[in-house]
Amino acid sequence: MSLTSRWEDFKTGMRPRLSEWRFMLKRMRQSNLAMAGLIIILCFIGIACLAPVLAPPPASNRGDPWIIPQDQTYLKMIGPNVPTPPTVQHVFGTTYYQYDIYYGCIWGTITAFRVGLTVVGISLIAGVIIGTIAAFYGGVIDEILMRFTDIILAFPGLVLSMAIVLAFPEAIPLNLSELFLGISAFFVLIFLGLKRDRTGAIWVAGFSVILVFSVLTYLYHPLILALNIGKLDKVLIALTLVSWPSYARLIRGEVLRVKNEDFVEASKASGSSDFRTITRHILPNSIYPVFIVATLDIGSVILTAAALAFIGIGSPPYFPDWGQIVSNSESVITNGVAIVHNFYTFFIPGMFIAMFVVGWNLLGDALRDVLDPMLRRR
Amino acid sequence: MLVFVLVGVTILVFIVTMLFPIDTRALLYVHGNIHDVPKAIADAIVKYNLKAPFYVQYWGWLSQLLHGNLGWSITSNQMVITSIATKWPYTFEIVLFAAPLIIFIGIYLGVQSAIHRNGPIDQVSRLLSIVGWSLPSFFVGLLLLAVFAGVLHWFPYGGSMTMSWTTFMGNPKNHFVHYTGVDLIDGLLNGRPALTLDVIWHCVLPVITVVTIDVALLIRVMRSSMLETMSKPYITTARAKGLSNKVVIYKHARRNALIPVATLSGMLVAGLLTGLIITETVFGFGGLGQQVVRAIENLDIPFIMAYTVLTALLFVIANLIVDIMYAYIDPRIRLD
Numbered sequence: 001m002s003l004t005s006r007w008e009d010f011k012t013g014m015r016p017r018l019s020e021w022r023f024m025l026k027r028m029r030q031s032n033l034a035m036a037g038l039i040i041i042l043c044f045i046g047i048a049c050l051a052p053v054l055a056p057p058p059a060s061n062r063g064d065p066w067i068i069p070q071d072q073t074y075l076k077m078i079g080p081n082v083p084t085p086p087t088v089q090h091v092f093g094t095t096y097y098q099y100d101i102y103y104g105c106i107w108g109t110i111t112a113f114r115v116g117l118t119v120v121g122i123s124l125i126a127g128v129i130i131g132t133i134a135a136f137y138g139g140v141i142d143e144i145l146m147r148f149t150d151i152i153l154a155f156p157g158l159v160l161s162m163a164i165v166l167a168f169p170e171a172i173p174l175n176l177s178e179l180f181l182g183i184s185a186f187f188v189l190i191f192l193g194l195k196r197d198r199t200g201a202i203w204v205a206g207f208s209v210i211l212v213f214s215v216l217t218y219l220y221h222p223l224i225l226a227l228n229i230g231k232l233d234k235v236l237i238a239l240t241l242v243s244w245p246s247y248a249r250l251i252r253g254e255v256l257r258v259k260n261e262d263f264v265e266a267s268k269a270s271g272s273s274d275f276r277t278i279t280r281h282i283l284p285n286s287i288y289p290v291f292i293v294a295t296l297d298i299g300s301v302i303l304t305a306a307a308l309a310f311i312g313i314g315s316p317p318y319f320p321d322w323g324q325i326v327s328n329s330e331s332v333i334t335n336g337v338a339i340v341h342n343f344y345t346f347f348i349p350g351m352f353i354a355m356f357v358v359g360w361n362l363l364g365d366a367l368r369d370v371l372d373p374m375l376r377r378r
Numbered sequence: 379m380l381v382f383v384l385v386g387v388t389i390l391v392f393i394v395t396m397l398f399p400i401d402t403r404a405l406l407y408v409h410g411n412i413h414d415v416p417k418a419i420a421d422a423i424v425k426y427n428l429k430a431p432f433y434v435q436y437w438g439w440l441s442q443l444l445h446g447n448l449g450w451s452i453t454s455n456q457m458v459i460t461s462i463a464t465k466w467p468y469t470f471e472i473v474l475f476a477a478p479l480i481i482f483i484g485i486y487l488g489v490q491s492a493i494h495r496n497g498p499i500d501q502v503s504r505l506l507s508i509v510g511w512s513l514p515s516f517f518v519g520l521l522l523l524a525v526f527a528g529v530l531h532w533f534p535y536g537g538s539m540t541m542s543w544t545t546f547m548g549n550p551k552n553h554f555v556h557y558t559g560v561d562l563i564d565g566l567l568n569g570r571p572a573l574t575l576d577v578i579w580h581c582v583l584p585v586i587t588v589v590t591i592d593v594a595l596l597i598r599v600m601r602s603s604m605l606e607t608m609s610k611p612y613i614t615t616a617r618a619k620g621l622s623n624k625v626v627i628y629k630h631a632r633r634n635a636l637i638p639v640a641t642l643s644g645m646l647v648a649g650l651l652t653g654l655i656i657t658e659t660v661f662g663f664g665g666l667g668q669q670v671v672r673a674i675e676n677l678d679i680p681f682i683m684a685y686t687v688l689t690a691l692l693f694v695i696a697n698l699i700v701d702i703m704y705a706y707i708d709p710r711i712r713l714d
Contacts, residue, residue: 033504033508147382147383147386148386150382150383150386151383151386151387151389151390152390154383154386154387154690154693154694154697155387155390155686155689155690155693156649156652156689156693158655159652159655159685159686159689159690160686160690162670162674162682162686163391163394163682163683163686164394166674166677166679166682167394167395167397167398168397169397299511299512303512303514306514306516307514307515307516307655307656310514310516310656310659311655311656311659311670311671311674312671312674312675313674323514326516326517333520337528337535339520339523339524339527339528339535340524340528340529343524346516346517346520347520347521350514350516350517350520350521353514353517354509354512354513354514354517357511357512357513357514358508358509358512361508361511361512362508365504365508
């Protein structure tokens, strides 16, 4: 088949999908709430992009933007234990250790995007892969993978991520040989259990080579990589470990619904590989609910991260992170009368968190109305 | 299936505990009143074979767990299990008010906004649920504290009861008996309704915080479930039979729409009972949730691990109860 005819094929194949997208965009534009959400998110993207202009990192921190400037004059005059109200110099005031709230809020936007997108992105990919494999192949693989998600889902997210953050060491010696050994053994087992055709054999052979190689390196000279894990990275890891099972569950249900449809049978009968059947026929028909949940989840991941920061296991005090800014002044604001005087220390970063989450939730809510075939054409 | 999850939960928690240094882990095994902590740790390492491989240690830990020994908590200076038992009643006081409010408001607003779809009630309750779902709970709590305690002085700044009642209860001359450990009920049982009122007064703001946050999800689920049910053929049939709108909505639709809400409510109540970590910290309520935060601040690992395992167990049990409850709500399941 020549390249041009393939391209023509692709275009005709894509036509219904394109019109589908156009329909969705039209529906999105009609909904006020969706547009409000989109505008909020765009504002935050703007803040994140313009952060170096809006709040230039001071020279005193040697240009490191991830340290909130600390007001040294206040520190000498007032001491660290009293937050100072907004002035011209500090538009939003300063926190408990005289960290500038304005700077923290602006740069915290980048942190928020980083936390939300990383956690949701990685857990979405992991969840979709695991859930699809479980549903498509069924049997023992399904049992094992789903029981594993059951176990993680038995915990409240905040509690398990709390325990993981606390337990995770600052630096881990990552044994690469061990890691490759584990991964390749997993895939060899999986592909052995699958359809035993030519592609399957190639995969098994490929992973077996890696397996043998990693066994050899493991025995003779383990490759060990010392990884330094920052406080925020720990939060990211914990939240990812906690949130992938819900995606796996969701996509599994959707794939189970689709996998016995006629078009899947047709694809299998015409000799497509499992990989092609899954990526071209099953996933496009089952992935939308996952996207809706993912959009809504970005908000709730930020909330959990903020809650972790508030109870004192987030990033270090100087780090620009919204939850951490509130947490810095926690001992003052939860202590009676002072809460009124120190209103700004929790209200401003709190509003940033709330607006960010509202934006994603409005968008996710609208996406649900647009993408959910049960609700939309009414 | 249930057993599998329970065993899995303990294995997972054990893996997490194995990440801690050996001295910290030793505290998990210590029991009885200890005075010399370093010596107790050294003894525990030898006695429970803490240098052995993973699977050997797991059995030792599990048998301790099954005997109800969850280790020694440094922060509360007592056994973890005793510490949890003394802190839990405070959490229970909040949940006692919050849980029914959440369930009733959630179901009511969900149904109303579904039957008046796109009407003013729907718009307002949708906005409320989105905003409630988007606010960090510490933000709501602190805001309420600032407005209602700081500015208006209607409610106290926090705590679970006025200081004078704490001293009153502590004084042996007053013969205050802790029948249940829940001050709210003990006040009535001791013939001190003023104490009960005082506790309720302290509960108001935490309860509002919890309700604002948690009712949002219930409204959303109830609304979408109700909308789905309303489009079912049997609703059309019911209308065609000439039944009144009220009967169709409340007898036919709502009852069927409640099924997914039941699961959610079960998990919600289980979640509330395991401690309101943020809310209790903001209001200094002194329940299980606040104790957890204190444990985190002082790296009291045995308490945190015990708490983690207990919450998971409670969730699994709540799931089981919800499954049983289904049979009452949904007659189709009983027939199977």
